[in-house]
Amino acid sequence: MSTSLMKAVRQHAFGGPDQLRYEDAPKPVAKAGEVLVRVHAVGVNPPDWYLREGYKTLPPEWRPAATFPLILGTDVSGVVADVGDGVEGFSVGDEVYAMVRFPDGMAGGSQAYAQYVSVPAAELAIKPASVDHAHAAGAPMSLLTAWQFLVDLGHDEPNAVQPGPHHPVPLAGKTVLVNGAAGGVGHFVVQVAKLKGARVIATASSRHSEMLKSLGADEVIDYTKTVPEDVVRDVDLVVDAVGGPTSGRFLRSIKRGGALFPIFPLGFADADEAARLGVTVSATQVRSSGAQLHELAALLDSGAIRVVLDSTYPLADANRAHERAERGHIQGKIVLTVD
Incomplete structure (x- = not known):
């Protein structure tokens, strides 16, 4: 029996952007409970290049086993091409968006860098009209991360990065410092915090200042000229969208009873200091949620939350998109467009 083919970006070994190959691949089908989406755009996210490299930043025991060839990517926007058995609420021709099988697909099971992708119906939502x-594809992972950290987890799965559950904190009337505010997650954190009534201080280089103020930042600190933790004091919450081992430097900027949310918590080594200062340090793992994307679609549709695009590339040039990501200093999101 012949297999239908599509174009996809696949890799046959771990490595750099040069491992990404635009080639023929089997076209997926919509199984029971799934929807087949004809992809129009794909959002590029850090887990994409983490997987491309073999998750070198994770401890060896955490690295998922990948089977080659694999297809990267989680975030898609497109049109329903087929609907599997048992699916309600979606029809052929609907414009939809999703974060596909994350974190369950961390080893390459999401497969979004392609012309078609099968999506569990529970992870899908109607695209904001x-x-x-391109802008819709830039939203799912980064916006869900901001929402699940700041507003609502949306699930009760065990926390993969700490013993207990993550608890968002009330934001109305609070002061929030956002580190790495111009990036994919950061620019959504700024908007969500402002939407929920916080005063927002953003850190970014000066070239991002105008953009961040247009998104609601009350103050922008140019970290290339001023060390934020040297001048900021008594904030209620720091969201470190960069994260990693250096997040602890912000503890001195947080008032007793406040919180530090590192988006990338691995390597944080200042738990004792946080306890001494009375600061809660908490994080979570973003998870796919069609229900939350449905809720967020209304905010995207009204313009209450905006997606900023750094750059777009054709799917065939995914390697160039990854090269752009490696250069850093991204403003918003990188997106692949699909013919």
């Missing part, structure tokens, strides 16, 4: 596919 006023937002084009």
Whole structure:
């Protein structure tokens, strides 16, 4: 029996952007409970290049086993091409967006860098009508991360990065410092915190200042000229969208009873100091949620939350998109467009 083919970006070994190959691949089908989406745009996220490299930043025991060839990517916007058995609420021709099988697909099971992808119906939502596919594809993982950290987890799965559950904190009337505010997650954290009534201080280089103020930042600190933790004091919450081992430097900026949310918590080594200062340090693992994307679609549709695009590349040039990501200093999101 012949297999239908599509174009996809696959890799046959771990490595750099040069491992990404635009080639023929089997076209997926919509199994029971799934929807087949004809992809129009794909959002590029850090887990994409983590997987491309073999998750070198994770401890060896955490690295998922990958089977080659694999297809990267989780975030898509497109049109329903087929609906599997038992699926309700979606029809052929619907414009939809999703974060596909994350974190369950961390080893390459999401497979979004392609012309077609099968999506569990529970992870899918109708695309906001006023937002084009490129901007819609830039939203799912980064916006869900901001929402699940700041507003609502949306699930009760065990926390993979700490013993207990993550608890968002009330934001109305609070002061929030966002480190790495211009990036994919950071620019959504700024908007969500402002939407929920916080005063927002953003850290970014000066070239991002105008953009961040347009998104609601009350103050922007140029970290290339001023060390934020040297001048900021008594904030209620720091969201470190960069994260990693250096997050602890922000503890001195947080008032007793406040919180530090490192988006990338691995390597944090200042738990004792946080306890001494009375600061809660908490994080979570973003998870796919069609229900939350449905809720967020209304905010995207109204313009209450905006997606900023750093750059777009054709799917065939995914390697160039990854090269752009490696250069850093991204403003918003990188997106692949699909013919």
